[in-house]
Amino acid sequence: MPDRIDLDSDLLNYIIKNGFQPGDRLPTISELQDPNNLGISVSKVREQLEVARALGLVEVRSKTGTRLKEYSFTPAVRLSLFFALATDLRFFEQFSALRTHLEVAFWNEACARLTMDDLAELRQHVGAARAKLSGQWIRIPSEEHRAFHLGIFKRLDNPFVLGLLEAYWDAYEAVELNRYADYAYHQQVWDYHERILDAICAGDFDAAKTAFIEHTRLLRHQPRMQDMESPVEFSSEVAE
Amino acid sequence: MPDRIDLDSDLLNYIIKNGFQPGDRLPTISELQDPNNLGISVSKVREQLEVARALGLVEVRSKTGTRLKEYSFTPAVRLSLFFALATDLRFFEQFSALRTHLEVAFWNEACARLTMDDLAELRQHVGAARAKLSGQWIRIPSEEHRAFHLGIFKRLDNPFVLGLLEAYWDAYEAVELNRYADYAYHQQVWDYHERILDAICAGDFDAAKTAFIEHTRLLRHQPRMQDMESPVEFSSEVAE
DNA sequence: AAAATAGGATTAATCAGATGAATAGGGGCA
DNA sequence: TGCCCCTATTCATCTGATTAATCCTATTTT
Structure with a gap:
């Protein structure tokens, strides 16, 4: 069993640590800023949300907040592949x-x-x-x-x-x-x-x-x- | 030949469009903000830089600026895989x-x-x-x-x-x-x-x-x- | 003269706050 | 009841400021 898989992302680690499941709503951005959660500024939260979104791990929508998606390997592969193809x-x-x-x-x-x-x-x-x-x-x-x-x-x-x-x-x-x-x-x-x-x-x-x-x-x-x-x-x- | 591969990222599209090669230095963040380049604010530039960094496409260091890395599929796969494994x-x-x-x-x-x-x-x-x-x-x-x-x-x-x-x-x-x-x-x-x-x-x-x-x-x-x-x-x- | 060092300038890193836009939910009206 | 509008919440984006890291250069030291 792994000691700890470090995801190099406060947000992703937070999602894992708190056991969020696909379909669950994550706290709002302002809540995530709270020291009890991530304790980082809006910009930093958004940077990490953007990474998670690009990887297809979360879906972030206005008002509704952020929802954890069912895991899929596709978005990460596609994004990296498309960049390669573009070059x-x-x-x-x-x-x-x-x-x-x-x-x-x-x-x-x-x-x-x-x-x-x-x-x-x-x-x-x-x-x-x-x-x-x-x-x-x-x-x-x-x-x-x-x-x-x-x-x-x-x-x-x-x-x-x-x-x-x-x-x-x-x-x-x-x-x-x-x-x-x-x-x-x-x-x-x-x-x-x-x-x-x-x-x-x-x-x-x-x-x-x-x-x-x-x-x-x-x-x-x-x-x-x-x-x-x-x-x-x-x-x-x-x-x- | 493709019409255009849209990478869903101003920064990545910009990198492609301007033909940056591995090893090349990208403009500084403040330069990227310029309307002639990306024309978006710091926070937005940084969000996209963070995605590119997470995918291992660029290396961003203080003072030196951002450098385009040799393409590798590994980081994207690893990040998505590690998240899956963590769940x-x-x-x-x-x-x-x-x-x-x-x-x-x-x-x-x-x-x-x-x-x-x-x-x-x-x-x-x-x-x-x-x-x-x-x-x-x-x-x-x-x-x-x-x-x-x-x-x-x-x-x-x-x-x-x-x-x-x-x-x-x-x-x-x-x-x-x-x-x-x-x-x-x-x-x-x-x-x-x-x-x-x-x-x-x-x-x-x-x-x-x-x-x-x-x-x-x-x-x-x-x-x-x-x-x-x-x-x-x-x-x-x-x-x- | 060469090497080491200190200071200044550049740039990324992070934060706080403000404004605008989208949306859900509630209240009013027919 | 059903429709529409209003409002509060939340995301989206930008601006500006401060801090830290790094490079460059000029000055000092040997």
Whole structure:
């Protein structure tokens, strides 16, 4: 058992020490200033609240006060990842490799936990995606694409893996904001997804995993895509 | 290419937009207040600096000003993870599962990149650890234990995997702060490490990986251990 | 002349207080 | 009862002041 995990933040330590639970309201800022609580000034309290907010640990709203949120790994990962991506897009490839290996590693455990309802939901995503397909170019990744993959892992009892995967899809959306692909491409993608889903339904998780791995290769080559609307460079002065 | 990755932070967006590089000095706080830069007050600048500092993105020191650091995923992961662990130690098991799968997934790629010098360094860790062994109980994990495992992955060109592994060892140390094991246990651990290292040196990465997996099972069972010094509970009032 | 030291200037660190904006809750009116 | 407005609370942001840490420089000392 740990002696004490020092969080390098009076506020976070205070939250732990007082045993606040997700959903609980924290004292107001003025109360937190009180020597019995944190005993620091408004500005300092707000600095630490801002850190906790950035990490997605608390939600701070006017009047209502501050509420402790359910723990999620996602915000911290996303924030750090997005900063990295903003400095250099090549980071995406590395995070992408992490994502693929993660899905493969936790594949069977995640699949085994899926319920019939979950499978039906996945089937719906396939249907919805197919219904959207037409002759025109469609944005990648689609909402259904994200929902399908995250849906496979949603029962995995591991907030860290889930957080990394969620952050991955957030990043994907941010990075590929203006990427579009044509009908044939999306058709192929959803053929793979259907194959994956069928295998899972049949209980053959390994076959599903194999299909997933093939499918990531397809995505890596990214054929038949183009950028719609002129993309704006980062360093551009007009970006604002 | 992304239209624009919004970091939800004036300061971080400012850093990106102005193309600051690691090592660069950012403007002083008073300069950042200037409408030409951020145009926000001290308190707001400091809030955002504090977030950037918590994420390990900048180092802010008196007089010297603020310096942009080399990107690392570790601080963000560690901070979020430590908060989770402080609320519930069971999170450690889940992060531990993530770590094991990660090492396995990136094992061969990491091993393939090791140089002769790296291998010699790993050998030194084994030697140093063995030299420390005696009849007495020794703290786990030892410094060499951490260095050995991180050493295997140090050439892996993936800051995200590395960040997760580093944060794992930080957490391990925090969580197992007062855990000690006897001679026989450490002997066994370093036998495994030596087996792993020998296999890597022989170029048989798969055999090394297999040894690694066995070795994690050993650690999971954690025989012949005990807590030295009375551990202090989290919620304890005297913890401060 | 070189090194050590002391003093001044710059900047971060922290605080106190004021003002504005958002919101919940209560009271009044139809 | 149901709707609307008013008020009190709380967050949001800014300004200004004081303290502490650090660097730079000029002066002193050897």
